[in-house]
Structure formats: structure tokens, C-alpha cells
Amino acid sequence: MTTHLRAVAHPFLQAARRMSTGAGMPIRKVTVVGAGTLGSQVAFQTAISGFDVAVLDTQAESLSRCRAAHDAFAQQYLAREGPKQARAWQGLASHSTAKEVAKAALDRLVYTTDAAEAMDGSDLVSENVPEIVEVKAATYNALSAHASPETIFTSNSSTLLPSQFAEATGRPARFCALHFANGIWDANIGEVMAHPGTKPEVFERVVQFAKEIGMVPLRCHKEQSGYIINTLLVPWLNAAQTLVTKGVCTTEDVDRAWVICFGIVNSDKGPLGIMDMIGQGTAHNVLKYWGANLPDAQMAANADYIKKELLDKGKLGLCGGDPDKDKATGYYNYPNPAWKNRDFLNGTE
Amino acid sequence: MTTHLRAVAHPFLQAARRMSTGAGMPIRKVTVVGAGTLGSQVAFQTAISGFDVAVLDTQAESLSRCRAAHDAFAQQYLAREGPKQARAWQGLASHSTAKEVAKAALDRLVYTTDAAEAMDGSDLVSENVPEIVEVKAATYNALSAHASPETIFTSNSSTLLPSQFAEATGRPARFCALHFANGIWDANIGEVMAHPGTKPEVFERVVQFAKEIGMVPLRCHKEQSGYIINTLLVPWLNAAQTLVTKGVCTTEDVDRAWVICFGIVNSDKGPLGIMDMIGQGTAHNVLKYWGANLPDAQMAANADYIKKELLDKGKLGLCGGDPDKDKATGYYNYPNPAWKNRDFLNGTE
Structure with a gap:
């Protein structure tokens, strides 16, 4: 799925059942809240990286679509990794096959509309609900009621800032943002952003978790709307759109100019x-x-x-x-x- | 020098002595005014595309540096095209060798500090002097005194607009911008921008000239500071710089974020x-x-x-x-x- 050369553990390539204990903050079970496009990707990537994952959504239909997406992701994983593993593991008997890895990932995923069930024993929450302040705040309130005081909360938001929700989580010191890009296997960045009250150890623990699920962690030391990638992307897309809106040139010439000058060379x-x-x-x-x-x-x-x-x-x-x-x-x-x-x-x- | 796949005549690949007569506006001799980095590139590219070129600068040292750059460009051309041509022309007797092409290009170039000599018989001017309004206006005034009324004037500017100099050229209807990117062989765009008084036939003639010297012409139908490529580039670079200035993240994470998400895939x-x-x-x-x-x-x-x-x-x-x-x-x-x-x-x- 990706064309990047990476020496780090790649998305899809970590598959041992994981019990991660960085900085005395063990993470075994992750709750992914919101089963939309990106939430589904985060959940699958986390499960195939070896973590137990509960997917929580208020809509049963969203969970059904998410489950179907996960079956498709597993097939994509098999199509890509199966042949590679067969070559790489020739003569080795001890490794799981790609088929076993994919099956284990699906086995680690549970889907529920019950917040208490989803949060039971959860060590880390990835919140993926719509970018509406009231919806996110209400979600954090509801989750907090069922969470252990130790559970780390993260928000997968790029337009809203963690400080806007720190209090609603009931654990401001154990809360920061962990933002993924759509197409998590190609664009495998994890933007980690603290608010002023985030404990540094928690921030670093989330950075480590991002690595453990195959992301390249990008540390944001101050709050910034748009984080890194959208801070770069929005003015650039806006400038392209401005040329079109004003009728300066054709859409094709906008794209052609960029690709010729910067797209390849x-x-x-x-x-x-x-x-x-x-x-x-x-x-x-x-x-x-x-x-x-x-x-x-x-x-x-x-x-x-x-x-x-x-x-x-x-x-x-x-x-x-x-x-x-x-x-x-x-x-x-x-x-x-x-x-x-x-x-x-x-x-x- | 370039890694782009192009079906059009490529920079460096047109070498016949050219007498271009598009739309009844013959172009044989081109005057490149300003022998700096980009002016030197424009001059060589125009010469190797088959046009006679006079390079005009007020500073003799600039002309010396330009001449040295042209010798280096000719060597680069030989290093790249020589082996290719040897293969492509196997069995053909009628083509010029790369060495002959490069020599012919250098023979078509003259260097002078004398505006009258540079403008004598000139069909098209490419102005490449510094981005200072007064300097450009004075340059156009001086050139105009020696130019035929038919000579087309173009400005290689991307921050200043052609309407700012239309009157100073003494031929507003035969004036528009033709803006090149630095590294003309890799980023071979020619942004052509009219001002409201540019004759449409002149605009299209300049578009055709851009093609004849191996550029991909990009038509700007309205005046726009920054034309296309800098309109895209400036807010994007500015956003990157903002992340650094504010201390949001490291410079490496800015670049890494972009390259992972958009640089390759x-x-x-x-x-x-x-x-x-x-x-x-x-x-x-x-x-x-x-x-x-x-x-x-x-x-x-x-x-x-x-x-x-x-x-x-x-x-x-x-x-x-x-x-x-x-x-x-x-x-x-x-x-x-x-x-x-x-x-x-x-x-x-």
C-alpha cells in the first residue's frame, strides 16, 4: 500500500500480541471511539500491531460498515504481505503466516455501542468523533465516567485543540492529541500535540504508542490549529483555489506548474x-x-x-x-x- | 538534467537554426537583457533552440560570468545528450552531433554592454533585470529607443505585473510577461501573462515562442502577483516557516510530514x-x-x-x-x- 522506504517497523508489519509497558504505563487494550473512515483505519492498524481493540460508536450501522472495512483491510494485507512473507521466511518454521496474522487482528477487534463495555480495562482511548466541539465534549464526559483514572485519552482532531477538551476528559494530565492522516498506511504520520497541562511522560508515552502501531511520530510542542500537515496543506490548497476562483489560469495549468517544478525532481x-x-x-x-x-x-x-x-x-x-x-x-x-x-x-x- | 517524461520538444533538444514565423510575427533574433542567474539560463536555452541571441548587461563582469556559465551549460549538454544521440542516430548520417549542436549554440550568442548593438534587428526581448520598479522602467525606456516598433517585449518577472511597465516599453500592445523558473531545464515552465492592453495575437505568439524554446507554456489570463508557481509556493513556504517561527515542531518534522503525506505517493x-x-x-x-x-x-x-x-x-x-x-x-x-x-x-x- 505504501511506496515509502522506511527502516522503522512498517504499518502492517507488527503482529506479535503486544503488552507495551513504556514508562510504567502499560497499554494492552485500546478503545477507538467513532467508527468512521479514519476511526476504522486506526482501529485496524492498532489491532494488527498486536493490541486488543474495542470499537465504540453510537450507531450500530457505523459499526457494521467498520467491520466490513476491516475485512477488506485484512484482504489487502494478505494480498500484499502474503507473497513477501513466503519469500522472507523460506526455511523458517517459527513465524506466523500472513493469514494467521490477519485472522489474529480481526480476532482482537470487538465492536460495541456500549461505552461501559468498550472502556472496560481500556488503557488508551483514540477519539475519532465529528469535529464539533459539543459532540467531542459530550463524548469525553461519557467515556470518562467508565474509564480508569490511569487511562490515557487522545483526540484524533486536527482543527480543534486539545486544550478545548482537557477538562471534559476528567484527566487533563493524561490527555493529548494523536492525529492521523487519512490513508494511514500510505501517510503513516502520528501528530502528537500536548496542551499546557499534559504530563510530559504521557506525551512521550503517546509518541511511543504511535511508533508501536507503525506511525512516524511528529511532536507538536505547542498547540497549533491544523497541526503540521494541515497547516501546510490549507494555505497551499487555498492558493491553488484562488488562481481558479479569480480566473487567472486553468485548473490543469495550476497542477501542471506545481508538478513540473516540485512534484518529481x-x-x-x-x-x-x-x-x-x-x-x-x-x-x-x-x-x-x-x-x-x-x-x-x-x-x-x-x-x-x-x-x-x-x-x-x-x-x-x-x-x-x-x-x-x-x-x-x-x-x-x-x-x-x-x-x-x-x-x-x-x-x- | 531533467527527470520528467515529456512528449514535447525538450529543452536542449531543438537545435536547427530557427526562423520562426508564427502569426506573421517572425522571430529570429532574441535579446536577453540582464545576464544574472536566470537571464543566463534563458539566453543559452534560446540559443540552443536555434535562435540568435544577444545578451545585454550594463556590467562587463556580469557578461563574463554569463559566458563562463554558457560554456558550462554546453558541457552539461554534451555530457547528457552526446551518448544518447550516438545511440539514437546509429546508422543515420544526416544529423548534427551533440558537439556540433553545442558549438552552434555558443556561436549564436553575442555579449554586449551596448544597447544599440543588442537591439539591432531584435525580434523579441526577454527582460531579466532586478525586481525594482525604477530599474525595470528605466531599462524599458532605454531599450525602446533602439527597438523596431515591431519588436515584442517580455518581462521575466514574477512579483511585478506587466501593467506596471506597459507604457515604459513604448509598445504596450506588444508587451507581456514571460516568466521562467530557476533551473530552466528541470522546471521548464513558461508563465505567459498579459496586461489588459496586450494584443491577443502577441500573447499567443509569446506562448508559441515559449514552446519553441522547450518550455511548457502556462497561460495567465489575468494579472496575478506571483503568477502561478509563486502564488502556490509562497503561502506554502510561509506556513512551513510559521511552524518553525512559533516553535510548534522541528524543521525536520515539518519536512517529514509533507514528504510522507504528499512527496512521493x-x-x-x-x-x-x-x-x-x-x-x-x-x-x-x-x-x-x-x-x-x-x-x-x-x-x-x-x-x-x-x-x-x-x-x-x-x-x-x-x-x-x-x-x-x-x-x-x-x-x-x-x-x-x-x-x-x-x-x-x-x-x-
Whole structure:
């Protein structure tokens, strides 16, 4: 399902029955609340990673659809992993077959509309209900009534902030966000965001849990609407839409421009790697110009940051140089910047 | 130098001595004004595409650096095309060798600080001087004094608009922007932008010229600061920078998030293709929410556009479906959207 090269345990590749005890906070059973598109993915990924999973939804039909989705995910897993395992395990007798792994995952999943049953013995909650403040708050209230004081609560939200629900969980110190991207097997990020009252050990425990279910954990140290990926995505999509809305050019030329310039050649760099390539002097000038002319205070602050933290320290970026050969510094050090390291996407720096 | 698959004449691959007569506007000699990084690239690409090129700069040292860059470009061309041509032309006697092509390109280039000499017999001007209004205006005034009334003027600017200089050129009807991206061989786009007084035939002639020198022409029908690629790039880089400036997460996690979610798997889609994938209902809701809450009037207008032009017409996008199999409509039609077509990047739709 994925085309990324990862050295970390990959989604779908962890299958031993798990009893995870990081930092004295054992996690064996996970409750996934809300059986929609993303909740279903989180539940299956957690189960195939070796955890017991209870899927809780107020609607029985949602649970039926979720169960059907899980059967389909198991088939996809088999189609992909079966042939690989047969090759990898030639001559080894002790491993489970892909078929056994998939069956065990489905066996670890239970589906219920009963909050008490879903929360019984639960060590961690992943909340996946709609992005409506009142619905989320009511959900946390209801769950809290059935939860052990030790249970860690996480929210899979990217537009609402954990501090908005910390009190409703009844355990603010044991609550943070763990946000997944749709298509959890291809886009296997886990954005972990604390609110000011989250205990650091709980935050790190959730980071570890994200790794245990095959996600690349991305630590958000401050609350930020949109977390990381939607903070990047929304203004970019909005700019594309602006070109169309204003009738500047065709939709095809919008997409063509991006793909020609950045879609393939530079696919190994993210935006800050691209910023180094362009050069931090240019990045500064552009942000300063637009910050003053739009006006846009955050853009102006970004220009000031680049001046102070990069330019004034001689970190000018690569400025069109060769990342394999040229000596330069910016957000990355050249030659051989971190983003060229094959482990970069694993988050092991 | 490029990794794109293109069916169109590729940069570096057109080498016949050219006398282009599209729409009764012959182009044989091109004057490239400003011998900086991008001007040097434009000049070489134009020469190797078969046009006579005069490079004009006020600084003799700039011309020296440009000439050295051209020698290096010719070596790069030889290193890449020589072996290919040897294979492709096996048994054919009539083609020029790569060495002859490169030599002919260098022979077509002249370098001068004399505006009269550079403009003598010039059919098209590509202005590449610094992005300072007064400098550009003075340049156009000086060039205009030596130009035939028929000469087409183009500006390689992406932050300033052609209407700002239309009068200074002395030929507003024969003036528009033709903006290139840095790294013209990899990012071979030519953004063509008219001002309200540009003659449509001149606009199309410049589009054709862009094709003749191996660019994928992108037509901008209205003036827009940043044209297409920088309109997309600036808010995206700015959002990345905002995460760093605010201390939300590490620079590596910013880049990692993007590359994992969109850098590889979806590199064949541009932003509007990605918008279809996410679903236009979601795109609408997100833009409406942020448009109201930031507030951001353009974002709100973008949401309204999506509702009226897409959602109200049942164009809901792919919504996570399979672009190879699922029937759906959004900005593209599924299955088999235009961006999957191997000719998509050639601009032939």
C-alpha cells in the first residue's frame, strides 16, 4: 500500500500480541471511539500491531460498515504481505503466516455501542468523533465516567485543540492529541500535540504508542490549529483555489506548474528543504515584501525569524547549489543534508 | 538534467537554426537583457533552440560570468545528450552531433554592454533585470529607443505585473510577461501573462515562442502577483516557516510530514488533484471555516466558488477513492483523470 522506504517497523508489519509497558504505563487494550473512515483505519492498524481493540460508536450501522472495512483491510494485507512473507521466511518454521496474522487482528477487534463495555480495562482511548466541539465534549464526559483514572485519552482532531477538551476528559494530565492522516498506511504520520497541562511522560508515552502501531511520530510542542500537515496543506490548497476562483489560469495549468517544478525532481525535499534550495536570502525578501504589502503580520514575523536565526548567522541556504557537493548551511547542512539520509522519513535524527 | 517524461520538444533538444514565423510575427533574433542567474539560463536555452541571441548587461563582469556559465551549460549538454544521440542516430548520417549542436549554440550568442548593438534587428526581448520598479522602467525606456516598433517585449518577472511597465516599453500592445523558473531545464515552465492592453495575437505568439524554446507554456489570463508557481509556493513556504517561527515542531518534522503525506505517493497530482482526492465537500468546509475564523475574505470566496461551481453541480471529487477505478467528478473526471495521462505535463489538453 505504501511506496515509502522506511527502516522503522512498517504499518502492517507488527503482529506479535503486544503488552507495551513504556514508562510504567502499560497499554494492552485500546478503545477507538467513532467508527468512521479514519476511526476504522486506526482501529485496524492498532489491532494488527498486536493490541486488543474495542470499537465504540453510537450507531450500530457505523459499526457494521467498520467491520466490513476491516475485512477488506485484512484482504489487502494478505494480498500484499502474503507473497513477501513466503519469500522472507523460506526455511523458517517459527513465524506466523500472513493469514494467521490477519485472522489474529480481526480476532482482537470487538465492536460495541456500549461505552461501559468498550472502556472496560481500556488503557488508551483514540477519539475519532465529528469535529464539533459539543459532540467531542459530550463524548469525553461519557467515556470518562467508565474509564480508569490511569487511562490515557487522545483526540484524533486536527482543527480543534486539545486544550478545548482537557477538562471534559476528567484527566487533563493524561490527555493529548494523536492525529492521523487519512490513508494511514500510505501517510503513516502520528501528530502528537500536548496542551499546557499534559504530563510530559504521557506525551512521550503517546509518541511511543504511535511508533508501536507503525506511525512516524511528529511532536507538536505547542498547540497549533491544523497541526503540521494541515497547516501546510490549507494555505497551499487555498492558493491553488484562488488562481481558479479569480480566473487567472486553468485548473490543469495550476497542477501542471506545481508538478513540473516540485512534484518529481524535488520530491525528496519538504518545504524547508526547498526553502534552502531557493536560498534563505530570497525567502527572507519574499516574506518581508509580502508581509509588508498584504499586510500579513505572521509573514513579516517569519521574515524577521529568518533574518535573525539564519541570515545573521551566515546560514544562507543552498541557493541553487548541488546538495551532494556544495558546502552550505541553512535549515540543513550541505553537502549531504539530513533529508537525503535514507532514515530521514523514519524520524530517527 | 531533467527527470520528467515529456512528449514535447525538450529543452536542449531543438537545435536547427530557427526562423520562426508564427502569426506573421517572425522571430529570429532574441535579446536577453540582464545576464544574472536566470537571464543566463534563458539566453543559452534560446540559443540552443536555434535562435540568435544577444545578451545585454550594463556590467562587463556580469557578461563574463554569463559566458563562463554558457560554456558550462554546453558541457552539461554534451555530457547528457552526446551518448544518447550516438545511440539514437546509429546508422543515420544526416544529423548534427551533440558537439556540433553545442558549438552552434555558443556561436549564436553575442555579449554586449551596448544597447544599440543588442537591439539591432531584435525580434523579441526577454527582460531579466532586478525586481525594482525604477530599474525595470528605466531599462524599458532605454531599450525602446533602439527597438523596431515591431519588436515584442517580455518581462521575466514574477512579483511585478506587466501593467506596471506597459507604457515604459513604448509598445504596450506588444508587451507581456514571460516568466521562467530557476533551473530552466528541470522546471521548464513558461508563465505567459498579459496586461489588459496586450494584443491577443502577441500573447499567443509569446506562448508559441515559449514552446519553441522547450518550455511548457502556462497561460495567465489575468494579472496575478506571483503568477502561478509563486502564488502556490509562497503561502506554502510561509506556513512551513510559521511552524518553525512559533516553535510548534522541528524543521525536520515539518519536512517529514509533507514528504510522507504528499512527496512521493501523490507526486503525480498537483494541488487541485489533491483537492479532488480529499473531497470537495471537505475542501469547502475547511476553507469556509478558516475563511470565517481567520478571517480571510479570499478564502471565504474560494469556499463559495467550490460550492457553486462544484458541489451544487454534484462534482464532489474523488474523496479517497481509486482514480483508476472509481467513477467520480471534481476538478477532474474519474476514472482516468487528465493528470494520469502521460501527456498531462506537456500542456496538450
